Amino acid sequence: MTLHFDIPEETLASILAKAFTNRSFLTGFVITALVAAVAIVSYIWTPYDVTKLVIADKTQGPSLAHWFGTDHFGRDILSMIMVGARNSIAVALVAVGIGMGVGVPLGAFAAARGGIADEALMRLNDLVFAFPALLSAIMITAIFGPGAINAIIAIGIFNIPVFARVARAGALAIWPREFILAARAAGKGATLITIEHILPNIATLLLVQGTIQFALGILAEAGLSYVGLGAQPPMPSWGRMLFDAQTRMVVAPWMALFPGMAIVVTVLGLNLLGDGIADILDPKSRRQR
Amino acid sequence: MTAYLLKRLTIALVTLVLASMVVFAVLEVIPGDPARLMLGMNASADQVELLRNQMGLNAPLALRYLHWAAGLLSLDFGRSYTYSVPVIDLVRERIIVSLPLALIALVLSTVIAIPVGLFSASRRGRAGDTIAMGAAQFGVAVPNFWFALMLIYLFAVWLRLVPAGGFPGWSAGVWPALKSLLLPAIALALPQAAILARVARSALIEVLHEDYIRTARAKGMPYRAVLWRHALRNAMIPVLTILGLQFAFLLAGTIIIENVFYLPGLGRLVFQAINQRDLIVVEGVVMLLVAAVIAVNLVVDLSYAIVDPRLRSRQ
Numbered sequence: 225m226t227l228h229f230d231i232p233e234e235t236l237a238s239i240l241a242k243a244f245t246n247r248s249f250l251t252g253f254v255i256t257a258l259v260a261a262v263a264i265v266s267y268i269w270t271p272y273d274v275t276k277l278v279i280a281d282k283t284q285g286p287s288l289a290h291w292f293g294t295d296h297f298g299r300d301i302l303s304m305i306m307v308g309a310r311n312s313i314a315v316a317l318v319a320v321g322i323g324m325g326v327g328v329p330l331g332a333f334a335a336a337r338g339g340i341a342d343e344a345l346m347r348l349n350d351l352v353f354a355f356p357a358l359l360s361a362i363m364i365t366a367i368f369g370p371g372a373i374n375a376i377i378a379i380g381i382f383n384i385p386v387f388a389r390v391a392r393a394g395a396l397a398i399w400p401r402e403f404i405l406a407a408r409a410a411g412k413g414a415t416l417i418t419i420e421h422i423l424p425n426i427a428t429l430l431l432v433q434g435t436i437q438f439a440l441g442i443l444a445e446a447g448l449s450y451v452g453l454g455a456q457p458p459m460p461s462w463g464r465m466l467f468d469a470q471t472r473m474v475v476a477p478w479m480a481l482f483p484g485m486a487i488v489v490t491v492l493g494l495n496l497l498g499d500g501i502a503d504i505l506d507p508k509s510r511r512q513r
Numbered sequence: 514m515t516a517y518l519l520k521r522l523t524i525a526l527v528t529l530v531l532a533s534m535v536v537f538a539v540l541e542v543i544p545g546d547p548a549r550l551m552l553g554m555n556a557s558a559d560q561v562e563l564l565r566n567q568m569g570l571n572a573p574l575a576l577r578y579l580h581w582a583a584g585l586l587s588l589d590f591g592r593s594y595t596y597s598v599p600v601i602d603l604v605r606e607r608i609i610v611s612l613p614l615a616l617i618a619l620v621l622s623t624v625i626a627i628p629v630g631l632f633s634a635s636r637r638g639r640a641g642d643t644i645a646m647g648a649a650q651f652g653v654a655v656p657n658f659w660f661a662l663m664l665i666y667l668f669a670v671w672l673r674l675v676p677a678g679g680f681p682g683w684s685a686g687v688w689p690a691l692k693s694l695l696l697p698a699i700a701l702a703l704p705q706a707a708i709l710a711r712v713a714r715s716a717l718i719e720v721l722h723e724d725y726i727r728t729a730r731a732k733g734m735p736y737r738a739v740l741w742r743h744a745l746r747n748a749m750i751p752v753l754t755i756l757g758l759q760f761a762f763l764l765a766g767t768i769i770i771e772n773v774f775y776l777p778g779l780g781r782l783v784f785q786a787i788n789q790r791d792l793i794v795v796e797g798v799v800m801l802l803v804a805a806v807i808a809v810n811l812v813v814d815l816s817y818a819i820v821d822p823r824l825r826s827r828q
Contacts, residue, residue, distance in 0.1 A: 350528045351535070353758075354803050354810075356765030359783070363799065366787040367543050443656050447769055450658055451784065466659055470773065473666050480666070484659035491654035 242504045249500025255493025263309035272300035274307050274460055283476040293478040295468060301479065304460040305486045311372060311461045312490065315454070316441030318376045320434050323383020328430060330384070331391030332422060335399060336414040345392070349385040357382040358447060365453035372455040379444045383437050390433045394426030428505040435498030439491045446487050462487050521814040525807050532803045533585065537578050540792045581796070590797030595789050600797040603782060610680055611771070611778035614694050614701070615763045621702035622709055622759065627745075627752070629706070630713025635740060637718060646714065652707025657766055661700035661773045668696060678775040697774045701766050705759050712755045716748035723747070749820045757813035761806040 243249050272290075278298035286293045292301035334345040361378035368374050398404060398421070407417050448454040449463030457464065462483045469479035548564040565571050569580065584591060590600035629649070633642040669677035675696055681689045720726065721744055729739045768780030775781075779798055786794035 347524070347527065347531075350524060351531050353761075354528050354532050354807050355535075355799075356761045356802055356806060358762075358765040359768060359799065359802060362768060362784065363539070363787060363795065367539070439654070446656050447658065450656075451769060451772060466662065470662060473662060474670055477666050477670075480659070480662045484656065484662070487656050487659065488651070488654045491656075492651060495650060495653060 239504060243500070246500045246503055248496045249504060252493050252496030252498070252500050255489060256497050259309055259490045259493060260313065262306050263313050266303075266306040266310060270300075270303035270306050272303045274299055274303045275458055283472065283479070285476075286478055292482040293476065295465070295479055296472060296476070299460075301465070301482050304465060305462065305483055308460040308462045308465065308483070309486070309490070311449075311455045311459060312442050312445055312487075315372055315376050315379065315445040316438050319379040319383055319441045319444075320437050322376070322380030323387045323437055324430065324434065327384040327387025327389075328391040328423075331388035331393075332395050332418050334388070335392045335395030335422075336418050342392075345388060349389055352382065352385045358444065361444060361448060362451065362453060365448060370453040370456060372459070375445055375448050375454045378448070379441050383441070386437060387430065387433060390429055391426060394429045395422045398422050398425045428501070431505075432498050432502045435494050435501065439494035439498070442487065442491055442494070517818060518815065521811060525811045529804060529807050532807070533582055533800060534578070536796055536799050536803070537581060540796050541574070543790075543792065585797075585800060590800075591793045593786075593791055593794050595786075595791045595794075600794050603794060604779065604798065604801065607777060607779045607782045609683060610694075610776055611764075611767050611780060614697055614767055614770075614776070614778060615760070617694060617698040618701035618705070618763050618766075619756070619760060621698055622706040623756065625702070625706040626709035627713055629710040630717055630752075631740060631745065633710070633714040634717035634721060634744075635736070642714075646711065649707040649710045652704055653711070655704050655707075657700050657704050658769045658773050660703060661697065661770055664696050664700055665773075678773070680774075680776050693774075693776075697767075697770045697776060700773070701763055701770055705763065709752065709755055709759065713748065713752050716751040717744055720744045720747045746820060750817055753813050753816055753820065757810050760809045764802050764805060 243253075276299070278294075281290070281294050281298035282296055284290055284294045284298075290300050290302065292305065294300055295304070330345055334342040357379075361375070361382065364378040364381070365371075365374045368377075395418070404417060404421060407421055412420070445454055445461070446463035446466070449461040450467050452464070452467065454463055455461040465483040466480055469476065469483070472479055548561045548568060548570060552560055552564060569577060572580070581591070588601055590604065592598065593600050593603060596603065629645050633645045636642045665677050668674045676693050678693075680693050683690045717740075726739060726743055729743050730736070734742075765780075767778055768784055770776075771778045771780040772784065779802070783795055783798040786792075786798070
């Protein structure tokens with residue numbers, strides 16, 4: 225019996241070759257790597273100590289000594305942005321982990337079982353989607369207390385139906401294929417097939433969705449800490465820095481400008497990376513109709 | 514068609530009921546006694562107990578849920594613990610700020626995004642498309658509250674064209690009121706428009722490859738007419754889906770944007786209520802928003818049938 229694969233076996237070299245000519249991927253990759261590097265470097269070195277208040281230097285404009293200026297406590301904004309990157313990345317990454325960890329098994333299970341299990345999952349998805357995510361995240365963090373951990377949970381919960389939906393749709397497209405039939409004929413059960421054949425084939429979809437949710441998570445975290453429900457001071461976070469900047473817009477606009485740019489650049493990088501990965505790994509042939 | 518309608522309607526109702534149970538249950542497990550909150554720390558245990566009985570807080574859980582849910586149906590959301598007025602009055606006061614804000618933002622985002630999507634799709638790969646989609650890529654990455662701060666700096670602090678925040682009320686006249694909603698609406702709309710433009714573009718590109726487009730062109734129909742009459746209509750389904758989702762997003766987005774601009778809307782109401790543990794207000798407003806989201810999604814589902822006649826005949 226010959227198995228028919230529509231997906232050409234791509235070598236790592238050919239994928240890399242495509243990656244290096246894809247502008248979206250390259251730009252996104254460089255930006256994302258840079259942001260990650262800044263977050264890592266901040267553990268070892270920052271231009272100034274972000275926990276030290278130097279009132280004499282308060283609300284200074286950008287200068288050679290303080291590239292992005294200082295805040296109302298005289299803290300160096302560049303240093304705060306560097307340390308804040310850790311918080312943004314950690315919250316968004318773990319929230320994606322929660323979404324994938326719970327959502328993908330649910331979606332794959334629903335696709336494998338069909339029937340009532342599938343219907344129940346879809347209705348559950350409808351239920352979660354009926355709650356405006358940000359409103360509910362605000363409710364959760366307000367009720368269970370502000371802080372990075374609760375922000376992660378609040379954002380993570382809303383990632384679950386997203387991944388469940390993507391995993392289900394992807395798996396449903398793979399199940400009718402011949403190589404699945406062959407696997408079943410070989411006596412493999414639904415669980416084994418899902419692990420060995422379905423998941424590797426939907427990994428691309430999940431990776432792309434992962435970068436999207438990562439970017440959305442960074443925006444959501446910024447929103448939560450902007451209303452005071454994310455990471456708590458003295459831990460710097462980009463959203464909190466914008467909150468502090470708001471009442472000082474007239475005297476110190478740079479306090480708002482740079483943290484916001486950090487968010488924009490990070491999210492932009494992740495979105496470009498996701499677009500790039502989708503371009504490289506998801507040839508048109510897979511979007512058959 | 515009828516089967517399709519009935520199925521969507523049933524799903525919407527079931528979702529609404531389940532959502533009401535979730536909202537009730539979540540706020541039920543929160544520590545804090547509303548009666549104690551209303552009477553203050555100096556009240557005796559007996560007084561608190563008396564008020565708890567009066568408020569029906571000692572009734573069994575299921576009974577309290579039914580009582581609350583029945584109230585919702587007649588728009589009776591209960592009385593606010595902190596303001597001692599019916600929740601519906603608070604909502605009525607605030608919704609006249611939030612709803613126009615969300616609607617203006619929705620309209621703005623649509624009238625920006627659809628033409629940009631059409632422009633980009635019809636010039637795919639050319640300079641105009643690259644610039645427009647580059648801008649959209651950028652727009653998707655901008656947090657609306659930061660964008661709002663930048664707008665305030667530019668238009669209120671620097672150019673002094675509009676107020677930096679606050680709301681004069683509709684009684685001050687339509688124009689002053691609209692003027693103070695303008696910046697918040699733009700802040701909400703532009704990031705959404707960026708997403709919508711991208712969706713519209715890719716949906717249009719997909720459609721433009723169809724045979725019927727080539728046929729329409731071959732029979733001599735002008736490109737512009739093909740674009741508007743055939744392509745746009747067929748590309749509407751993904752666009753409508755995103756519009757529906759965006760409405761939910763805009764409603765929630767008003768919470769943060771209203772905080773930026775000090776607008777007395779629903780978002781600020783619910784935010785203050787959460788901080789003051791005025792749970793009955795939170796319950797009411799959240800249910801109202803959830804109901805709005807479900808209703809909008811239902812309308813979107815139904816509009817699929819109008820846009821795509823194939824859905825009507827398919828059972």
